[in-house]
Amino acid sequence: METERITVKEIARLAGVSIGTVDRVLHDRGGVSAETKERIDEIIASLGYEPNILARHLSLNKTYTFRALLPRIDQDSGYWALCLEGLRLAERDFLAPYRARLRVDEFDRYDRSSCSRLLDDVVAEPCDGLLFAPAMPEDLLPALERLSARGESRSGGPVPYAFFDSEVEGASPVASIAQDPLRGGRLAGRLLSLLSRPEGLLVALSAHAGDRHIAKRIEGFESYFSEGGRRPRAIEAYECRDLEHPEEREGFLSGLFGSGRDIAGVLVANSSGHLVGDWLADRGLKDGRAVVSWDLVPANARALGEGRLDCLVSQRPMEQAREALLRLFKFVLEGAPAAEPSAAIPLDVYFRENIPVGAEAGEGFGSRERSYR
Numbered sequence: 001m002e003t004e005r006i007t008v009k010e011i012a013r014l015a016g017v018s019i020g021t022v023d024r025v026l027h028d029r030g031g032v033s034a035e036t037k038e039r040i041d042e043i044i045a046s047l048g049y050e051p052n053i054l055a056r057h058l059s060l061n062k063t064y065t066f067r068a069l070l071p072r073i074d075q076d077s078g079y080w081a082l083c084l085e086g087l088r089l090a091e092r093d094f095l096a097p098y099r100a101r102l103r104v105d106e107f108d109r110y111d112r113s114s115c116s117r118l119l120d121d122v123v124a125e126p127c128d129g130l131l132f133a134p135a136m137p138e139d140l141l142p143a144l145e146r147l148s149a150r151g152e153s154r155s156g157g158p159v160p161y162a163f164f165d166s167e168v169e170g171a172s173p174v175a176s177i178a179q180d181p182l183r184g185g186r187l188a189g190r191l192l193s194l195l196s197r198p199e200g201l202l203v204a205l206s207a208h209a210g211d212r213h214i215a216k217r218i219e220g221f222e223s224y225f226s227e228g229g230r231r232p233r234a235i236e237a238y239e240c241r242d243l244e245h246p247e248e249r250e251g252f253l254s255g256l257f258g259s260g261r262d263i264a265g266v267l268v269a270n271s272s273g274h275l276v277g278d279w280l281a282d283r284g285l286k287d288g289r290a291v292v293s294w295d296l297v298p299a300n301a302r303a304l305g306e307g308r309l310d311c312l313v314s315q316r317p318m319e320q321a322r323e324a325l326l327r328l329f330k331f332v333l334e335g336a337p338a339a340e341p342s343a344a345i346p347l348d349v350y351f352r353e354n355i356p357v358g359a360e361a362g363e364g365f366g367s368r369e370r371s372y373r
Helices: 008-015 019-026 034-047 053-059 076-098 112-124 137-150 181-195 212-224 246-257 273-282 298-305 317-334
Strands: 064-071 100-107 129-132 161-165 175-178 201-206 235-239 263-268 290-294 311-314 342-344 348-350
Touching: 008 019, 008 034, 019 034, 064 076, 064 112, 064 317, 076 100, 076 298, 076 317, 100 112, 112 137, 129 317, 161 317, 175 317, 181 212, 181 263, 181 290, 181 311, 201 212, 212 235, 246 273, 263 273, 273 290, 273 298, 298 311
Parallel strands: 064 100, 064 129, 129 161, 161 175, 175 342, 201 235, 201 263, 263 290, 290 311
Antiparallel strands: 311 348
């Protein structure tokens, strides 16, 4: 008998019981003798039967509500816009057939109160599952504790949640999809070492104060040059609170590159690399300086194509968000976490020669998404 043709009716016939009895065993609703349950379980195991979860939930006419919180999509050079596109792909392909809906809320990552207000709203309004880009972990952890202590999901039990983009120490998500920041930083170190002049200073720029994920990247970058007896390089790390703010960027970069130091290479540890590459090129300061950054956002793809950036490390933002929402959704439907709830996104490297077609316009990413279920 072919597995895909097995039905509850067939199991009931083989067990000599009613369809309703099989259904009670499948859904663990009780009211069935131990002997009958054992017989039905043996038949199910021998036939390799798997219940059609989609059909079950559609027949119950059940609806689901999920919420996703992420920084404003116009921040970090469009990085979060790509994440949002990944969420919408998951909503279209996986949530919509189950009559599930997704509510997306954005917060200003430069305004702590903006995130706090959203977190308060999440705690006060139950839903079936929560997805977070944990850009402000110092506020997120207390909110998760309040959520766990206060309430339940609409279907009963604690509200499950998942992360994408980064992880938070002390939290217990049902899924977490992110790039390994230490490995990414070490990779960036190797790339900048190969691309820059050997005699000059290397600097690493952090664009967000207190961002643990970016700090880990810079830690990995610095560790690359201190491990394995590699040729030492002079390295310095700097923090600019907001490279996207024109006046702050101008003051910071003017001070850094006007100091008279021989800077041969720059690592921008987030998606703001194009801002540094453009600043240097517009002032005739790019020649002899390599710039490595993160993320194939449209502005970075354009700068890479123009030679204003030399290399990008990509962390597949669309794929991270899509996969995290899918795993959260499967957990809510099936009541059990994936065999591997956490997954590290591969480290992709882009040069001018291999920029994907359409990257400068933010197009063409969805067709290359891969699943890590």
